[in-house]
Structures are given as C-alpha cells and as structure tokens.
Amino acid sequence: MVNLTINGLNVSVEEGSTLLEAAQFLGFPLPTLCHMEGLSPYGACRLCVVEIGEGEKSKLVSSCTYPVQEGLKVRTASERVLRARKMIIELLLASCPQSKVIQDLASKFGVRQQRFKQEHEDCILCGLCVRMCEEQMMAKAIGFRGRGENRSIGTPFDIKSDVCRFCGGCMYVCPACQLRCTYNEPEKAICGACANLSPPCVEKDQFDDMMCYMDPCVACEINKD
C-alpha cells in the first residue's frame, strides 16, 4: 500500500493505482472526458489535472495517468488547477459547443464565456473510441492519423476496415459526437456502421458472441416493428 495526502487527507491506496483512482476513492470529484474504467489511461483531455508537490517544484499532472507515489501531496482543487480546468473547458466549448457533455461541464464549473473564435467540430480526439476498439473489442479497426492540426481518427487510408464488426462501441463511448452517432449523417461517421443497413445481428447466425452497442439500430427498429 502507498500512503499519500490528497487535499490534506491521508489516504492509503494500492500500489500501481493512479491519482484519479485515489481521489475518487476519497470522494473528490474530478472531471474527465478521455477516461473510462476498463480502458487504459491515456491523458489526452487534461481535464483531470491535479497539482502535486510543493512550493516552486509543484506542477500540474493528469491524475488519470500519474501513478501514486509514497508521501505525495496532491491538491485536486487548488486555484491553479481550477484556472487551468476552466481554460480547458473554454477551449472545448469553443470547438465543440454542441456536445451535451461539454455543455454540462461548462455549467458545472461556471464557465460563462467563450473568448475564442467559434468552431464547430465533432471530435475532441480523446481517443476513447480507439482504445475501445483495440482493448475491449480486440479489433484495432480505427486509430489516430496525422499529428498536430491534422490529427484525426479513422481507418487506414479511409478504406472500410475488414476487422470492423460494426459493433458500434466507438460511438457508444464517444463523449462529444452525439450528432455523428445517429445515422442521419453517414458521411461523417468513422466506421460507417451507422450507415450499414444490414447489421451483423441480422446477417450472422452466431451474433450472440458479439457485443453490440448500436443505439439507435436499424435492426432493432425493424425487430420492434
């Protein structure tokens, strides 16, 4: 067990766990977008930053990726943390204003203004879908491409991937792209599953073995009728 202090409270957690887990164990809420239990920590959204260390050496780290260390002093809601978090939400709001998740975050943390040029993006590149596809669905159908401004998520060369089973897991976990995950705009989809009018459950006999996250789903709607 590792002993550390979070917001002045002593806590003892298992070795190998993260600061986020330790903070949640104590009941300190930390907002996250790219974190999900069952998927490996990634540290992309930076919302869960906490302040560690003291004095001049104190710094902000993403709690979801930082392992607990003996004697570490963690502050989850210091002024520095809150300032950074507000700015991150403001950046998110400037890019994905239509996401319900991000709107809720903004209202919760009191972000009432957005001073950047308004954009309308669908994806914040949190990578949940990529990890879902790789780690839970064992498919590796989608991945990151490019870097910097040109970073995007998709299949290699934008060709429909053979390993994609149209499980819809990628869309199920997505915190931002509520719009894209209905099949209203199939051209915006990552895997094209939402545009697929013959879902695997209809085509394949042994569909019981496969998980399905499709919602709404053409097949389910057909069955309902």
Added chain:
Amino acid sequence: MLKLKTIFDLNALRDRLLSSSKPEIPTVVITAGTCGQASGANDLIRITKREMLSRGLTERLHLRVTGCHGYCETEPSVLIEPEGTFYPKVNIKDMARIVDAAVHGVVVESMLFRDPDTGELIEKQSELPFYRKQVRTILSSNERIDPIRIFNYIENGGYSALIKVFGVGKPDWVISEVKASKLRGRGGAGFSTGLKWEYLAKQPNGNGKYLVCNADEGDPGAYMDRSVLEGNPHSIIEGMIIGAYGAGATEGIIYVRNEYPLAIKHLLIALRQARDLGLLGDNILGTGFSFDIKLVKGAGAFVCGEETALMRSIEGKMGEPRQRPPFPVEVGVNGNPTAINNVETWANIPVIIRDGADNFRSVGTKNNSGTKIFSLVGKIRNTGLVEVPMGITIEEIVYDIGGGPVGNSKIKAVQTGGPSGGCIPADKFDLTIDYDSLAEAGSIMGSGGMIVMDENTCMVDVAKYFMHFLKDESCGKCYTCRKGTQRMYEILDGVSKGESTIEQLDLLEELANVVKDTTMCGLGQTAPNPVLSTLRYFRSEYRKHIEDGKCPAGVCKELITYSINEECTGCGVCLKACPEDAITGEKKKRHVIDQVKCIKCGACMSVCKFDAVEVE
C-alpha cells in the same frame, strides 16, 4: 579488415599508424559536411584530386575530406596543414593555385581572409575572430578526422578512452568519473548524465538494457548534432561503448532523423568499421564485454526528439509522448531500462574519460562544466557553429565571435533553444549562458540553437512563426497542446493583421500559461515560451500592432505600406523589379507605388540604391 582481439592489438595498431604517418607533408583539408557540399566542396575535392594525380603530387601532398568545421559563412573553405592556413569561400577556379601554393609551402595572399573591421589579412585559422574566443574540444576533431576512415580516428587518439576504461576494468569507475565531470545532458533539460547512468546501472537486468543516442535534431536553424554525426561518428560510438560498459547496457540505438542522409551514411560506415575491427559486437577486445549498436531512422516528426515519443518511435509505434513516471530509465524501449542521451553528450564522453573529469570541469562554471556547441544563425555577420565554454555571456558570442550585426541595423534580441525556447532582449546580453540563468530569463538552453534578430525582425512575427511550427508539430495527444497552440497561433495571426484587441493579448497570456502548466511532455510545456518571452520583453511591440495598427519592424504585411520618397531619381530599377507592375513613373521623375496592386514583397526596397523606398 583485421580483427582486434585484445587491448594490446589496438595499441599496436595505433603505434603502427602513427609511425607510418607523415605530419610534415602538407595536407589540403576540405570541409565537406552537408553545408560544405551544398556550397561546392565536392568540386574542390574533384579538382584537388585531379591536380594531385595529373601532376604526380601524391607523395608531396595529402588530401583530407572532413566534416564541417563550423564557420558556415565561409564555406566552402580550405585549410592547409600543418601551417593552418585558411582560405575562405574558395572558388573552383582558384583551387589549382591553392594546391600549387600548398606544395611549395607558400601562401596565396590574395585569397586569405580579410578582417571586415580592420581590413587586415589573416592567415591562420586559429587567429580568425570567429575562432579566437572559442574552446573547441568537440568540434576541433572534425578538422583532424576523415569521418569514413576509422584508422584516421584511431591515429588521432580515437578509442584511447575505451582502452583506458578497459584498463581500469571497473564499470563503477566510469560512472564516478562522468559524475565527477558534472556533465549535464546537452539535449536541453540539463540532467546529470552520470546520475542517469547510475540509475540505469542499478536497474535489474532482465531482458537487457538499452542506450539510446538521440540524434533527432529538429529545431529550425540548429545543426550542431548533424555536424558531429557527419564529422566524427566514431566519437559517438566510442562514447556509447564506454557508457554501455559503465551502465551495463547490452544494446545501443542511434535514432537519427532521415533528413540527415550524409550523417546516416557516415554512421553506417563507422558502425560497420567498428564492428569489423572488433570494437562492437561480442567480446569486445577480449574483455568479455559485448555491446552492439543499431541505427534507427526517424520519419521526421519534431516530437520524436522527446524521449518517450522517441522510444515509441523506435518500437515502431506512433511518435507520441507518454506520462513519466515511469521514467525511461525504469521502463524504456520494449519495456526495458533505457538511458537516452543527446549526440553532443555522447561526443563529450570520450573527452571526459581521456583527459579526466578534473580537466573537463576546469572549463565552464561550477554547476555547468564543459563546452556547449551553439548554432549561431540569423541577422549576424559570422553564422556557423560555435563551441564555447559554459558561462560565456551572450554578448561575447554575438559580438566577438559572431562579429555583430550585418549592415547598420542594431541587434534586438537572440532566440535560444529552438521553437520551445524564448527571446532574450539586447539589454540582457550580459547574461551568462548556462542552463540555470537561461531558464531564469524565460528561455531554455535547448539543444543549442541561437537565432539573432535585429531591428528588422518583428517579435510578433517571430512568435507567430514558431507557433505555426509548433501547431503543426505537436503530436496532438494532449488537448491543451494541440488546441492551445492552434488558438495561440490564431490570436498571434490576428495581432499581426491588426484585427486584435488588447483583451485578446491578456487571453493569449492566460492561455499560454495554462498550456505550459497542463501538457504532458516537454514540447507542450515549452511551446508557449516564444509567446511568453516576447510578451515579457516586447509587449510594447504587440501593443503598437493593436493600438496603432503599425508594425515597427515593417514585417507584418497587413500593417505596412511601401512608398517612394523624394530621394527617388527615377532610375526605374524598382519598376523592373516589381513582380506585380505596381510601380509607375516616367524616367528621371519620382515613381509612385500603386497600393492596390502592391503585395508588399519588398523587392523595390531591396533593389533601390538611393534609400528612396520607405516602409511604414
């Protein structure tokens, strides 16, 4: 090639090489690094060879093709040994005369370097103002060594540090010696190299340990590592073998960017030669110690210079940093303990071991020992690679070595540390160059880029340029780095176009501080430095853009207008130079610029001999 089986063999080889060498025979040394080749060194080599063969001079004259010597401004240059006569900017037509003079032991006076201030002719290389103040422990080897000949390296004392290490026979001694030298990583962060190796040595040896040479030099305008790799690849290899022996590493990797073809070529040749000679591989020199180095070519992402991204790239994955801890020294390449050092750090190792830690520490300051190579570029007279002791002031580098500004404009600032570094204004040029004082001034040492800027450089434009570079080169994993650099660029772009407000300047600063605070790796944490340091020292320039709608340096195109004043003689040169036909006027009468057609390229200004074109 013969294989060396014992330390004695290597010593015997060196003795044999030294006894057969004839230092009294004049040698023509031609600099043929990438820079030299680009400015025509290959032609000089061809002509020299032809002269030597056709006139039967092979017994009376030697030719040595070396890597870069550092003085880029004078490329292609020729050095005649043993006298040390230096000929700058040699034309192919003059090469035959130089060869002739070298054979007869005379000097071609008309082609010598002329001091631009005093007009005096300078014969010896060591007396040039550019070289006088430098302490060239690493770079001086470049002119003595032909990088593709291992015997040349051995003859010049190469691999003697390795013999010394094997002679002592204690890995601990290597680490204590490097620790005692107080060598700090030359890659930028300045972590103690000895300490890093000590951690590596302490790690459990499961599936082996790695040593990595980080040669992914990506800063715009910086090429220190390239010149060392091209000019003296064996020093890196020797350094890595010593490091491996000290830290108990089993495998070495040199990660070099693919944009350095000559460096890759020389490294591959050097690795093969070292392997053939038995200096790499199993049971090196009969000591029972085994170590080999492989070369990995990077695909050209700036972020792959960050150590955790570099490791992922070596593993064949996408170059993306990850959280530290665990540090590479615990979990590195393929999950094995790994120590990563910069090219220049490795090149310093043989020097430390050969001459002793005390000797190394005698150069530089208390906590910053040794020398550092900077690539001095920008609006300065002597551009090139300078190797200076730590603790030298910026003023000495810029004015004494660099020769001061080009033309009449005053130097305004220097930018150190590449895109992640910051600008230091001219009134702080008494600042000493070391890791700590640069960090205090809001910049970083970085790998050693130093860009000099004068009054004609707009600081907003500089920040915008670097931010453009960073928004393209951010890996994009951390939201604040990816989006933050994009948004900072957006605001800077607005400032440079005069579309911004003062409130946005505060927003820029606020955002920059958050990006610095919240990103995972060194790239993101230092990415706001160009913005923060220019805001700190040149805020007035930003304000002039916003409040007056003017660019004081005359750079930001949206805010400037070119006009022709009464000095115009109507010569018509600008009229012909204008690519848009925006200038009209009769001969011998004052010309006029059509502001609608003008694209503000500045061509008219650069061709005008009467200073009649003004920019405001």
